Amino acid sequence: MLRFLLQWAEADFYNPISQFLVKLTHPPLRYLRRFIPSVRRIDSASLVLMLAVQILSDYLVFTLQQISASPASLLLVALGQLLELLYNILFYSILISVVLSWVAPRGYNPAMKLLYDLTDPLLAFFRRFLPPMGGIDISPLLALVALQFAKMAIMPLLQQMISALN
Numbered sequence: 221m222l223r224f225l226l227q228w229a230e231a232d233f234y235n236p237i238s239q240f241l242v243k244l245t246h247p248p249l250r251y252l253r254r255f256i257p258s259v260r261r262i263d264s265a266s267l268v269l270m271l272a273v274q275i276l277s278d279y280l281v282f283t284l285q286q287i288s289a290s291p292a293s294l295l296l297v298a299l300g301q302l303l304e305l306l307y308n309i310l311f312y313s314i315l316i317s318v319v320l321s322w323v324a325p326r327g328y329n330p331a332m333k334l335l336y337d338l339t340d341p342l343l344a345f346f347r348r349f350l351p352p353m354g355g356i357d358i359s360p361l362l363a364l365v366a367l368q369f370a371k372m373a374i375m376p377l378l379q380q381m382i383s384a385l386n
């Protein structure tokens with residue numbers, strides 16, 4: 221998920237943390253990219269790999285717990301878990317970047333740079349609606365509220381769809 225988000229955000233590819241993630245995920249993605257092309261800034265192969273790994277993980281957990289699940293419900297459960305992971309990554313990335321901007325606003329650290337690279341595209345969207353006023357940037361607050369509303373809207377729908385399939 222992190223590799224997908226960093227590619228989407230066009231984060232620094234030469235950052236040591238980015239390099240680690242690329243080297244870790246390159247072998248399976250190299251194979252998948254032969255069959256699954258990227259679409260603009262979206263790395264489709266990464267999405268397919270995340271979904272496949274999550275479905276396999278859920279299938280193993282359900283099998284060990286002796287719970288039967290249809291392929292459609294496995295897909296929806298996996299999508300829900302990946303959306304939850306996306307929410308958590310974005311939420312905590314924004315929260316940590318805000319705290320770091322107060323504590324060490326000018327310090328350089330590869331992790332801080334990657335964190336800012338990850339959150340800036342999302343925050344830039346909200347800065348168009350409410351630019352910084354008097355040196356105070358409220359866009360992180362708007363982004364966190366929007367993320368929470370999106371989670372509150374999407375997750376119950378997924379839960380209802382999964383319940384309807386079982």
